[in-house]
Structure formats: structure tokens, C-alpha cells
Amino acid sequence: MQVTVEDLSTVKKALHIEIPGETVAKAVDAAYQDLKKTVKIKGFRPGKTPRSVLERIYKKDVHADVSQKLIQDAFVDAVRKENLNFIGTPDMNLPDLEAFDEKGPLKVGVTLEVRPEIGEIDFKGIPVKKTLHVFSEGDVDTQIEMLRKNLARKVPIAEERPAQSGDFILMDYEGLVEGQPFDGTPKTENHAYLIGRNTLSPAFDENLEGMNIGETRTFDVSYDEQYVNKAFAGKTISFTVTLKGIHEEILPELDADFAKNFGDFESVEDIRIKIRDNLQQGYAKRIEQEVNEQIFSALIEKTSFEVPDVMVNYELEGILEEAERAFSANGVTFEQLGQTREMLAEEYRGLAEKQVRRHLILGSIINQEKLDLDADEIIAGFEELARNFNQPVDLIKGFYESNPEKLEFFRHTMLEKKAIQLILDNSLIEEVSPEAAEDVENTEDQTV
Template sequence: MQVSVETTSPIERRVTVQVPASQVDQAVDARLKETAHRVRLNGFRPGKVPMTVIRQRFGRDTRNEVVSELMRQHYVQAITQESLNPAGYPSIEPTVNEAGKDLEFTATLEIYPQIELKSIEGTEVERPQAEIVDSDVDEMIETLRKQNASWTDVERAAAEGDQVTIDFEGFIDDEAFEGGKAEGHQLVLGAGSFIPGFEDQLVGAKAGDEPEVKVTFPDNYQAEHLAGKEATFKTKVHNVQEQQLPEINAEFTQQFGVEDGDLDAFKAEVRKNMQRELDTAIENRVKQQIIDALKKANDVTVPQGLIQQETEGLKRQAAQQFGLGQDFDVSQLPDELFAEQANSRVQVGLLLAEVVSQHELDASDDEIRAYVEELAGQYQQPEQLVEHYLGNEQMKNQVKSAVLENKAVDKLLEQAQVKDVSMSYQEALQAAQQQSEEESESTSEEEKNDENA
């Protein structure tokens, strides 16, 4: 076997492989002899079909099968011999495939980029310092009550905070537009779930009223054909309901693991969950700043094969989250919806993997168990969840990757200048959320710039 490697880009290689004709012919002959033993043809006894007939009937297809297998086998041997680390699947094409001649084929593949990791020394990182106070706990309890509220019909006009059940149909220039119609839709006034101004115009309406609602779609509305347009919605109000908050009793607190309805115990449980959420928000905010600095300092060419693999994974996650079922064909979801996120995730994964490699980081079984136990602590019957994770090799490896990622971030954090910033509980949560949104917008803008370039 002769192998030559051509560098076609920093992460792409074209491998040309030659396989001796004698090896191909021997493999074809052996496969045809196997065929002769098992094939049944009219006019011949089993196993007695002449080889000339076998070659005539099956020679071409057999050679194609053998050549396909040999190309796959020799591709693996070639990349091993040349110490290539493929990222994704290759494109393999025969260039010479004739009887009596050496088989020649090319394999075009992407490889993992060689990363010379640049330091983020001196990066400034803000770390929120927040404390949960009693008023935060009280506010959270009110939020939990609203989330578990019931709705009761009332005869009066709708006020902010009420829920109305409506039919509506939207028109632009007296023409109905697609997606602007619904029946029996439940809408909480003041929740901000509809176009700005829509809910305000239903305040004061009663059951049976048919108010016309006039709004202007935001300029950045996701449906471009509606962005910035003035629309009129014809509506019909079927009923008005007011919110009934549940009492804080045993029935209510049992949902949160407090069986006897003890208020102090309930508040303690709520505070514990809020502290977990706060710790996660602070950790994510610090982590995202480190990752942003790492990406800024290290420009990495990301293999398209890895991006495609990540895109497929994100599609499956989305299908699961939206309850589309296991039989749903994820190819129906357009790649463009996930490409930006996939590119960013692959880039970060490559960089953090290099940090792990350079510092020879590892995760012990005890560290993996501790991570899973902390994760399971927010669920009922956490012991079962821990054993489920640790008893499944694939899940355990995912946890190990998460532990290593955190260790890599901690290692990078040693290079940064950390500034503690005092915040309230809500400010800390909002800061983490805002940073996540800014990162998403930044990634989107980078993608647009790349396309324009």
C-alpha cells in the first residue's frame, strides 16, 4: 500500500492510497468462489456452477463490493500510518478502478486542529457576591403560589393580572395573515406574552365583548414579513377569570418536600433551592467570562464535520424538549437554527479539551460521584438518580466531561484577575441571564460578519 498526503487547508487533508492489483484480484476471486458455493442457478447443481458463469453474472457487483470494503480498510490503515486524527467522516472516491491495475482512491477528510493555546493572563473577571435575604424568600414563595394558582370566572370587566379566554384573528391592510388566528386562547393580562400593546387593550373588556385591538409589530419581530407592520386584531372575549392563590398549608408544601406544612421548614427548603440556583448563576457567569476570554485569545478553525455532528445532537435535544416523539425526523428541522450554537460549542469544546490535555487533568470516581450527588440533590429520590447515572457508562462519561470542563475553567481562572462585585439575589440572577443573552447575540453577529466576509 502506497500513501501520500496533501494539505489542502489547515484542517483538511487529501489522502491518496494505492492498493496492489494482485491484492484486489485475490479478494475478488475469493469472494466469487464463496458465491459459487452458495448460489443457485437454473440448469446447474448447487456448488457446480462454472466460474466463467459466476464471473459473468456476479463479477462486476462483486468487484464493487470488494473495492468498497478495501477502500474503507486501507483508509483506516492510511490515517493510522500517517498519524492523522480525523474529525468526522471522510469523502472517499476511487480514481483508478480497473481490473489488472492498482486500485487508487482519494480520501478527503478534516482533522482536529493543532491548537497552540494562548494565555488569558490578566483577564478581568467579575464575580457576583450575593446573599439571600428574607424578602427574597418571601418573594419566591409568592412566585410559587402564582405558579400554582387556580382561576375562577368573574362577571366583572377584565383587569391587569386576570386571565381572559379569547378568539382572535389578525389583519394587515384588511387582509388576514398566516399565523394570526387562534380560538380559545388563554391570555394573562400584563404577562407580556403578546405583542406590546395587545394585552393593554383588553383591560376593561367583559365576557361577550368583541374589541378590536390595533398594534404595531416590533421592527425586530421574528417573522420578517410582519416586522414593523401595523395590524388590527378582531377579538372575542369568552370569559374573564381572576387568580386564586393557594394557601400555604400541608397540601401546598408537600409539593416541595415539606410534608407537615411547617412554614419555617418550608422557608428553609425554599432558601436552600434558591441558594443552589444562586450558586449556579454565579458559577455560570464566571465560567462564561472565562470562556469568552479563551475564545477571544484563541482563534480556532472548526471542522465542519464536528459542527454537523453537534447540529444533529442539538436537533435531537430540541425534538425531545418540544415533545415531538422518538419517531420524529429531525432532518425536518433546518440546520440554520442550530449552526451558530453548534459552532460555538465545538470551538469551546476543542479549546477546553486542550486545556485538559496540557494540564493533564483527570476526574476520579469520587469526583464524578460528588458531581452527580450535587446534581441529584434537587430531585426527589436522589439516590436512584445517582445510581442511574453511575450505572450507565455513557452518562458517566458525560458527567466526567462536565467535571473536566469545570476543572479546566478553574485552571484558567488562575490566570485571571477576579473582582468581587456585591449584588442582590435578583441582580445576580439577572446578570447571569443577561450575559448568556449577550453571548448568544455576539455569536450571531460573528456568524453574520463571517458570511459577509
């Protein structure tokens, strides 16, 4: 067997495999011999059917079976011989069975991708600015006000006046494009809308201001090419709106009854304590993400390698599935946002590649530093998951121990965290205030 390897890139290879005619002929002969032992054909005793008869009836099947087995065996041998650590499903250029030659060489081309070879990574001494974000009581007050708004009652306004920004209104509306109905703004009745939130654009909301109950207005709103809702982008929509009601919010009092609406809270102060805890955790997570982003940006910049498409595509599929789940949970589809799966795939491909680079870099550091986990670390990981999901540790432990693939993924995730901590322990971390960090960003923006 002859094998030549063509480097299409550092991570993509083309294999040109040629199986000798002698090997093909022997495989064909063996296939007919095996077939003769088992096949039953009227007029011939078992094992005595002439090959010519078998060829007339089973030739295509024999050629297909022989071709498949020879190619599979040759591919496995070629990969082993060339020491190719391929990933994903190889793309095989299979020969035409109609032109199968029982005595001639069998040629096949295979394109596959391999993991990139990453040299030793110098991860020590990376400069990092750690912004010490802190929350204020004003942040707590803001959260409390949001909770009040969630429980607010909307009642018709007492006085007769036109609609204004901040009003909750009830309206019928429809939007036409070039005089024709438009899927993005179908005829809708009794639609609740907050003026000033600019859900359908600032220009739309401005046209609502000054309307009186019972009044109907028709006006045009033009959307630029960069508008966030791609279905609206570049269009001029002619809206007809009838105002049917104006409402205002009545916020609940901050008392014990208010607190009990949100769970096992006896007072507003109990809620404030919980909010402080959530804000603290949120800022800690933000600090961690900002520090990690700086570390990975530095490592990606100093570590140059090509990324296999198959790994990017796999990561991208995960991102898209997560986006679909998030949209579905909110009762929204890609199409309602003027997007398609293909558009989002193009938008998020860069992010997917970046994440693959991160995983490959961390994997390289794990191997380079010979990182591993002991039993206590794995148990600690189970305990953390149990706290996060409010489940018994034994339940978490049993789940992973009964699912070897998920356990391996869990172990690898923990090893990545261990690698990140190792990088942090060897980084040059400078703690800065949010104000100082903002000054640095402004200076960098001016420099650019």
C-alpha cells in the same frame, strides 16, 4: 499504493489514493478462485467452473466486492501511514463500477476531518471579576406572591365595568391576514387571557381595554419584521374579539393551609426557608456561570484554531434535541413559535461552535497538565449525582459500571470540571458587588 494528502484546511484533508493495477488484478483473480470453490453451477463439477462462465454470471458482484475491500484496506493503510486522527464518517468519492478495470489502477478520493492541533495553553493569570450576587427578603416575598398566584381563584368581578389592564378575561377571537384565515390565530372560543401580559402584542392588549362584556371589536395589529414569533413577523393581522367575561384573582391567605399545598411544610416560614435555600443555590450557580464565561472568553480569544464541522454538527444536534424536549414538555412545537428546525439550527450554530471550542480547550489542558481521577474522586462524583437525583449511591454506581461508554463520558465530564477548577485556582479573581459590576457594564456600553 500511492497516497497524497491535500490540506483543505487545518482540520479538513483530502486523500487521493491510487491502488496499483497489479494489486487490483491479483485481488480479482483471488476473488474468482474463492468463488470457484464454493459456487454450484449446473453442468460443472464443484471447483471446475471456467472463469469465463463465472465472469458472465458474477462479474458485477466480484467487481463490487473487490472494489469495496481494496478501498477499505487502502483507506485504513493510508490513515495509518499519514497518522491522521480523523473524526466522524469520511466522505468517499467512489469509482464508477461500470468502468471498473480489472488490470488498471483503482483511484478513490476521500475527504475527512481531523482534530485540531492545539499548542500549549497559557491558562494562568486570567483576570476575572466575581460578582457577589445575594438575595434579599424582597426576593423571597416575590416568590411567595408567585406561589399565591398559582393557587389564586378567578371569579367574575362584582361590579359592572369595562375591561382594564390586569384583568383575566374570557374571549372569542380570530385573526385574519389579508381577509383569509391565519394558522397563527385560528378561530378560538372561550379563551382565557390576561390583559397586560401582551401575549399577542401590546397593541392587541390596548385594544381590549375599555371593552364591555358582550361587546365585539375588530381592529388591526401590525407586527414588525423582528417580532419574536416569526410566523407573525411582517404581517398585519385583523382581529375580531368578543368579550365574554371579566374575572379577578382572589389570592389565598398566608397560613398553614396555604403551606401544606406545596408539600411537607407546616408553616409559611418553612416555605420561606426553602425559598432562601433555592435562591442561594441559584445565585451560586449564576456566579459560577458568569466566572466560567469570562474564563472561556479569555481562553478562546488567546487560543486560535479551526473547528471541524463534524464536531459542531454533533454538538448542534444535541442542542436541538434538548430544545425539542423542552418545547415538548411544555406542549409547544417549533412551528407554533413560528420556527423550524432549520431556523433554530442557524440560530444556535454559533453556540454549538463555542461549546466545541470549550471542550477542545479543556481537553487540551487535561492532556497538557496530565490530569486524572483517583477512585475517591469518582466515588465523590457518584455521591454528588445521587444527591442531585435523590437516588442511592449504589444505584448510580451500578448504572455507570454496567455502561462503560457512559462511565467514560462521566469521567471526562469530571476531568473537565477538574480542569476548570485548576484554571480558577490560577486566575486573578476580584470580588465585586452587583452595583459595581453594573457600573462597569454601563461604562463599557458607553465606550462601545
